[in-house]
Amino acid sequence: MALDSALRKQLPEVRQEYRQAPHNIEAEQALLGAILVNNEAFYRVSDFLLPAHFFEPVHRKIYEVSSSLIRAGKIATPITLKTFLPDDADIAGMNAPQYLARLAAEATSVINAEDYGRTIYDLAVRRELIQIGQDMVNAAYDAPVDAVPSKQIEDAEKNLYELAETGRYERGFVRFSDALTGAIDLAARAFQRDGHLAGLATGLTALDQKMGGLQASDLIVLAGRPGMGKTALATNIAYNVAKAFRSQPRPDGSIETLDGGVVGFFSLEMAAEQLATRILSEQTEIPSSRIRRGDITDSDFAKLAAHAQIMQTMPLYIDETGGVSISQLTARARRLKRQRGLDLMVVDYIQLLSGSSKRAQEGRVQEVTEITTALKALAKELNVPILALSQLSRQVENREDKRPQLSDLRESGSIEQDADVVMFVYREEYYLENKEPKPGGDDHFKWQQAMEKAHGVADIIIGKQRHGPTGTVSLQFDAQFTRFSNLASEEYLPERR
Numbered sequence: 001m002a003l004d005s006a007l008r009k010q011l012p013e014v015r016q017e018y019r020q021a022p023h024n025i026e027a028e029q030a031l032l033g034a035i036l037v038n039n040e041a042f043y044r045v046s047d048f049l050l051p052a053h054f055f056e057p058v059h060r061k062i063y064e065v066s067s068s069l070i071r072a073g074k075i076a077t078p079i080t081l082k083t084f085l086p087d088d089a090d091i092a093g094m095n096a097p098q099y100l101a102r103l104a105a106e107a108t109s110v111i112n113a114e115d116y117g118r119t120i121y122d123l124a125v126r127r128e129l130i131q132i133g134q135d136m137v138n139a140a141y142d143a144p145v146d147a148v149p150s151k152q153i154e155d156a157e158k159n160l161y162e163l164a165e166t167g168r169y170e171r172g173f174v175r176f177s178d179a180l181t182g183a184i185d186l187a188a189r190a191f192q193r194d195g196h197l198a199g200l201a202t203g204l205t206a207l208d209q210k211m212g213g214l215q216a217s218d219l220i221v222l223a224g225r226p227g228m229g230k231t232a233l234a235t236n237i238a239y240n241v242a243k244a245f246r247s248q249p250r251p252d253g254s255i256e257t258l259d260g261g262v263v264g265f266f267s268l269e270m271a272a273e274q275l276a277t278r279i280l281s282e283q284t285e286i287p288s289s290r291i292r293r294g295d296i297t298d299s300d301f302a303k304l305a306a307h308a309q310i311m312q313t314m315p316l317y318i319d320e321t322g323g324v325s326i327s328q329l330t331a332r333a334r335r336l337k338r339q340r341g342l343d344l345m346v347v348d349y350i351q352l353l354s355g356s357s358k359r360a361q362e363g364r365v366q367e368v369t370e371i372t373t374a375l376k377a378l379a380k381e382l383n384v385p386i387l388a389l390s391q392l393s394r395q396v397e398n399r400e401d402k403r404p405q406l407s408d409l410r411e412s413g414s415i416e417q418d419a420d421v422v423m424f425v426y427r428e429e430y431y432l433e434n435k436e437p438k439p440g441g442d443d444h445f446k447w448q449q450a451m452e453k454a455h456g457v458a459d460i461i462i463g464k465q466r467h468g469p470t471g472t473v474s475l476q477f478d479a480q481f482t483r484f485s486n487l488a489s490e491e492y493l494p495e496r497r
Contacts, residue, residue, distance in 0.1 A: 023127070024119055027119045027120055028054055029106060031108065031113060031116040036066070036078055036103055036107065037104050039066075039075060040110055041113035042070050044117065045113060046067065048121055049063075054120060058099075062081065062085070062103075078103070078104050082097045132156065132160060132163065135159070136152070139152055150327070154330070158330075199214045201213050202241070203236070203239075203240025203241070203244070204240075204485070204486060206474065210468065210471065210473050211462070212468060216385060217379050218379060219372070219375050219419050220420065220423065221409075221416075221421065221423070222387060222424075222425065223390040223408075223423070224391075225392050225396055225397070226391070228430065229427065229484070230348075232483070233460075234346050235265075235279055236484045237344075238346050242261070242314040242315050243314055245257070245259065245260035245262065246258045246260060257343055261315075262317070262341040262343045262344075263342075263344045263346065264317050264345045264346070265318045266319045266345070266348065268324065279311070280308065284304055285481055286300050286304065322352070323352070325353065326354070326370065333345055333382060334381075337382055345387070346389075347387070349391065350368065350389065350390045350415065351368070351391050355367035372388075373418055376420075390409060392408045392424075393409070403424075406422060406464060416464065420465070420466045421462065424460070427457070428450075429454040432450055457476070458477035460475060
């Protein structure tokens with residue numbers, strides 16, 4: 001008892017004081033007054049300030065109605081607004097018309113409108129940070145026995161990412177008119193962009209024309225048997241997107257991508273140096289085998305150094321960690337977008353990812369289902385295309401016709417189900433090389449003709465596409481440099497005599 005009393009004396013008295021969430025009613029009143037006096041003030045804040053950012057409910061209503069009127073080309077004033085507020089409302093001892101007139105009388109100037117808007121926005125973000133912190137504390141205290149702390153960390157990081165990106169939680173229902181405006185904006189950007197593409201250009205013309213580029217929030221699965229060139233095609237696309245990157249700063253200080261994009265490449269199979277060697281080989285036309293052996297001349301080395309200097313400025317980020325779980329990959333992708341930006345994500349490849357231990361115990365099919373579902377959800381959350389590579393099952397090798405199809409996707413039908421686009425890489429030359437008959441006969445002559453036709457040609461078979469047609473496009477493939485490029489059209493080739 002004596003010890004208990006002594007401890008009590010040493011410990012400071014803990015008092016639970018009620019603290020009100022941070023807000024600034026005067027700033028809200030001054031900004032709303034400025035909008036009612038001069039509607040131009042609305043356009044100073046409309047790109048970042050939403051009704052939900054106001055602390056006082058009646059201020060949310062006034063801002064929402066004002067927004068609707070101004071966007072409809074009408075004037076928002078105390079007179080036009082009072083019909084949308086109840087006459088019998090008691091706002092600080094005043095009715096609606098009196099309160100609106102008071103706001104207009106105490107308005108800030110249009111010049112200061114953005115500063116007041118930023119103050120309101122920042123306080124709203126702080127309130128949501130407090131809410132996230134409270135949720136974290138409550139979840140940690142009340143966690144069930146089988147809950148893992150890492151899952152709580154991932155949830156907290158997700159909430160913080162959403163807050164960092166938008167300053168608010170899930171969007172919930174969106175009015176069709178807003179979605180329609182977004183669709184028109186998308187079409188306008190596609191019309192103005194080189195090549196008239198709605199999505200990210202891969203740099204491969206035939207593929208871009210078939211797909212309209214890589215669309216934001218799409219999960220694009222690129223599948224093929226070993227040796228077909230899946231990784232080579234993915235690195236080619238990643239390089240082309242990063243090389244074309246152009247941006248400009250927005251008024252709020254963030255960066256807007258004009259062309260190309262920032263690329264995050266999760267290389268679960270190859271080391272970052274191996275991937276860089278491949279890209280250097282593609283661009284310098286020096287075989288990667290010679291680069292690895294050091295079998296290069298002085299001019300080769302100068303060429304490598306010159307290209308490396310150019311590539312250092314490209315926004316291409318590689319994560320070479322092997323055996324990562326889908327939750328770890330998700331957290332790292334969010335972090336990259338928050339810190340550096342992200343316009344395209346590449347995962348090489350799906351079968352090297354692991355799911356949660358619970359799903360792993362249920363079998364590999366359930367684990368892959370969890371992975372593909374999470375990748376699709378991540379593509380929507382980050383609003384970027386995710387290009388995920390996948391192996392095909394061995395049943396392809398047992399058929400006479402080796403061209404892959406959707407049923408060949410390995411380990412789970414969920415890959416086909418969750419993907420917006422499924423593409424296969426197929427090279428006839430790869431299979432013909434192993435079927436050479438004895439020289440001298442008719443079979444050998446036919447084989448030679450088939451080899452000439454297939455040499456350096458890769459078919460990209462689009463087996464599924466939610467937003468466009470399926471079909472096959474042909475690309476040039478240079479095996480020496482593992483490089484895909486545009487295939488010259490027959491009409492542009494010289495006449496054969």
